[in-house]
Amino acid sequence: MTAVAGDPLASIAPRVGEHLNRALHRLFTREEQLFLLGEDLVDPYGGAFKITKGLSTGFPGRVLSTPLSEGGIVGAGGGLALCGNKVIVEIMFGDFIALAFDQLLNFASKSVSMYGREVGVPLVVRCPVGGNRGYGPTHSQSPQKHFIGIPNLALYELSPFHDVEAVLGAALNRGAPGIFFEDKVLYTRRMYRDGRVDDLFRFELLGSAAGWAHTFPQAEGGTSPAVVVLAPGGMTHRALEAARRLRTEHGCSVHLLTPAQLYPLDLDPVLPLLASADRVVVVEESTAGGTWGAEVARVVHERIWSSLRGPVVLLNSADSIIPTAGHLESRVLLGADRIAAGIVAAAGLGGSRAAGAPFEELPAEVSGAAGVPLVVPKLNNNDTTYLLTDWLVDEGEWVEPGTEVVSLETSKAVQDIEVTEAGYVHRVAAVGDEPEVGDVLAFLLPQPPAPGARASAPVPVTRTERPAPTAAGPVPGEDRPGRVHTLDRIQQGTAAVVTRSHREVPAGFTVVRAEVGPILDALAELGEETGTTFGLAEALVKAVAAQHAEFPHFFGSLLDDRTVALADAPHVGVTVDTDGSLYVPVVRQAHKRSLEDVADTLMEFRMKALTKDFLAQELDGGNIAVSLNPDPGVVLVHPIVLWPQLCMVSVGAVDEEYRPGADGTPRAVRYVHLGLAYDHRVVNGRDAVRFLTGVRSVLERRDEPRKWLGNAAITAEEPA
Template sequence: MTPIAATTVAPRVAENLNHALHRLFDREERLYLLGEDLLDPYGGAFKITKGLSSRFGDRVVATPLSEGGILGVAGGLALCGNEVIVEVMFGDFLALGFDQVLNFASKSVSMYGRRVPIPLVVRCPVGGNRGYGPTHSQSPQKHFVGIPNLALYELSPFHDAEAVLHTALQRGAPAILFEDKVLYTRRMYQENRVDDAYRYRITGSGLGWAHAFPDGEEDSADFVVVAPGGVTHRALDAARALREAHGRSVHVVTPAQLHPLDIEPVLPLLASAGRVAVVEEGTAGGTWGSEVAQVVHERIWSSLSGPVLSLSSADSIIPTAGHLEREVLLGAEDIRDGIRRAAGWGDALRETAQPGPTQAQAAAVETAAAGTTTPVTVPKLNNNDETYLVADWLVDEDAWVEPDTEVVALDTSKAQADIAASGSGYLRRVAAVGDELAVGDILGHLLPERAPRAAPEQDRPARPTRSAAPDRPVEPIRPLTEDAPQEDLAAEVHRLDRAQQGTAAVVAKSHREVPAGFTLVKAQVDDVLDRLDRLSDEGGAVLGLAEVVVKAVADAQRDFPRFFGSLVDDRTVALADAPHVGVTVDVDGSLYVPVVTRAHERSLAEIADTLMDFRMKALGKEFTAHELTGGNIAVSLNPDPGVVLVQPLVLWPQLCMVSVGAVGDECRIDEAGVARTRRFVHIGLAYDHRVVNGRDAVLFLTRIKAALEEPAQLGGELTWTTA
């Protein structure tokens, strides 16, 4: 395996911010940090201040839970000639210190007859998409726009956090740095590259604006999206989608400083494009985006092809449930569809009355004479379920539907999947919410013309009855009486939820169809655990054995291709092109096996981010179907203390599953005859004996064991740094 050079791995945004704070404290002897729960080993709610109190204990102050008190003390420290950074645990709580910002810190700069330096920066984690609910997910930026002497900044993946904080402190006036929480685990962009298709440049003096554009199209934009740092990724996703669907060049510009607004550096780009959108996660009304739109209108009105498009989140509190949160918050698809409508690029239903048919509508009307319709049917979403539940209709009855529009949501045993239309037409629903349908059953029809008739009764399948086993009827629960047999006297019953029913189907199929073998080895893990601890301390990411095992399993695919295949027939194995490693996540009685795709190409830190994302989605039962399919090998994680041996099942149509038990201590006699405690873990392999034999299993497990006992075999995976 080729080692990863230190310079190739971009730091996460959280790491960049943590390193910035360390460098500022190294340089500025009168810099203080105030906030709640900042001290090590906790290091703040999002670990941004990790390590600071250990190095600068007298200048890192943990405070009581009083935002008004914290900001009052911080303003006083700044007034006395110190530089101060305050961490507000959640931006929502900044409202509790609003008086100190508005009526003390910002006014003290200029209300004494001379300018008085107040070098104070308030850091605020903001934004949703984390399931934190109404009072921990808001974006309150608009409430601070326009306060005299107060500058507003926003964290971005383009701008170095040290430069932003240094600039804010050097102003000698209070500032707020808004940090969208979803950025913390993302990587910084570097070397003027966003990805293989997009590049970026910093334009303007000082911190400047980041200008992201399709490679080779820096000077030719069809539409420009003005996006603060927290929604940059969503804006870029929308830009990529519009480019793929329409061949349009959509650029994204992101400032480090929101207010006072200096839009001069990007005005030539906005004027040349003629179409501008401003996107932000906060709610509409009196926003930073409105300020941008006003200035753009005033400065380049004659160059614009239409009004500046303003897009924001819904006028609502932010729900905790993931699917409801996504309905409220501005997403990439909202940006994409908003630009489509504004630019008239098609593939989005006009919100105004349609003056005439689209090409798809006209084509559909031409087929009306032949009475042709396009059915919307239940596709096969996974191998676990025989039926799926209609969760929600996403398009209204009789609404016009374009091809690839998502029209209905289906619940599988493990996730919810949105089903897209394969054609166009007016939607006539057949299935109702709550119906349980099999693959191929009709959900609805796309009609060439509106038809008031009811859906044909013969199209609606009868609801299948659940059964305890295939072809076995469910026996009715008999009432409990004193004469009832002892075995019937159950105080209560437990109904399996859909997730567990899916698990039941998979394990039953495995027992029926897979002649499994099992082999177990034991690995000493002292060295790898010590190195993971050091790497976690250096980089701010918590890395563990799970990431190393997933990586080691994926790297073994080249030498053990059959372990990642699937049986075509009794004599043929289809080999995989890449290792896609499923990882078990067991939460609240529901077992999921989401897939780390192309795991051999991912660093340990990227795998750690993916596994953390899986755990968060499991808590909210938010997996999509594609995240739970496509695996060609699986890893069963069992870290609970005391777990020694785990014999996993092979998840058909896969051929192997690796199991990892908990780390345990054993007393061993070393070469000098001294008793020493060593840490061990058991690694098991269940395998389809039709394809894999015992010796091959031993060789495979020996490969994984070596990766744990001799971590240097993973090359750069355990040596890169993120400075």
């Protein structure tokens, strides 16, 4: 099997959705009797997530858009397969596969063997599943568990490690029906390749084409893992984030196993790894009960019970419908925070732990003699301490798993922390404390705590001290006026950035006006053709990146008073402001990105801003920034320069005025104000004007967006 994957930070790596689209193209080229059925598949729409884009044009008559009837689509697909064809059916949203359950349970899966002989039914049903996209209760579910155990029906899942062409090819060649689940959050993420995930983790492929991806810390050598986490494709990035935290904060060695085939379950290639681990954990986005994880636990307990240090731990989303609002959706769906907390609770990681050290060697008060510790999880990439603002349950109160017990305030928001185990709450920290990540907040005890008892934390908890009076002013809270406004931690974080910028960067500021009506019209036309929404933000990222060749020092950083380190490529940060939080994630190598790729990246950033789910590397490494201010009536914005960068571009809202045309008739003209804040030690006013003029000239060329649609460095075909 060829591993088609890529470094998530490398621009040449295809997105998972692009890789899936290419795999379908190659399958259709190879299989002359392959058909694809589904809703709105035909170009120019190409399906709800553009996965089938170009297929109907390249293979007319074999890619068919159908009426809105999932039962009818799967029934027709099963009939075609029974007649000797190979068939792929796309369900627009996996939630709707429930409408085709009868066709899968009572027709397709049984037709393989109910006629007295083996009959081929090469049918694969593709299902986009999962949440974290704000699609709400009926478009965000993970229904995989409902299909486990049906005879002849195989289950597969998309992953960023596995070659989709090989997986789908194997599924079609089984001669029996299968379902291929595709977590929607993966479509815009990048494939992994060459055995590398990032600077910390590497991976290897085990077993068949539909086997396992084993991800492990590259510096670990032959050390047995403390924890092995089994995570289907859509959970990969959340499990990896939890693994990074546990390694950094607890010295805990975590390995990850990601299957391409969920069922029938083949654990043979990974049983030795599972047997060597201190703990085995399964994470799924589905609700608990009758899950794939339960099937894993059953087989693991049967096969290697004598090697296990404890029962398999199952972590699932809350038993709830999935809300549309991002802040509520994140509470329901299993994320990195709860994965890390669940592992900490199961493994007793209240304090630091050396990599590879057995759990039995931990101090007794941490490992469980004093109860299960509730520790401070890592809530974002900016803070190492949080403010404990409120206890949501009383001392000694009994709580069930999933109960929110304490509120912590970060520099971005207030977040309620829930427990993963049941027990009586015995507090360690108090309101007003500022515990660090990994500190113990409370213990969950099997018996009520003694009245007046106070548990001792194995890790010191930092207390908030009241400052002594000084000549600079009174003690906070004393002799204040009747009404005051206290800055929250979010604004305090913003204040720190602004203060540093004003203290260290002697900034200049220049503004020009750009006419954008023609390019906005062109972007709208391309959106109709491709099915992707394009706006001024995507065009501005491309226009700024295009200036790198002529103005490399605008993208540099100061080494000393006379030396500027020049960047090899433009990495453009873009402001994303939502729910009171401001982020500046980075579009890397923006000059090489296709317009669609930039649009996908910005949409991914907006979704992550809603869920506050950014990785540190997505927010680092920018060498210029763009401040987007599209609200109506915004005329001009003077941005700051984000040290150590040298420049930040701003754009106001699109405005309109009327000017006389060539024949004297008034015509509407749409325009924006483009601003540039710049470090005057490096950039002079004349060069700032030239830079902005270059950006403006790109934005005023109507034909420019069409040139950005394709890019060989991004969309070049991978080797099969």
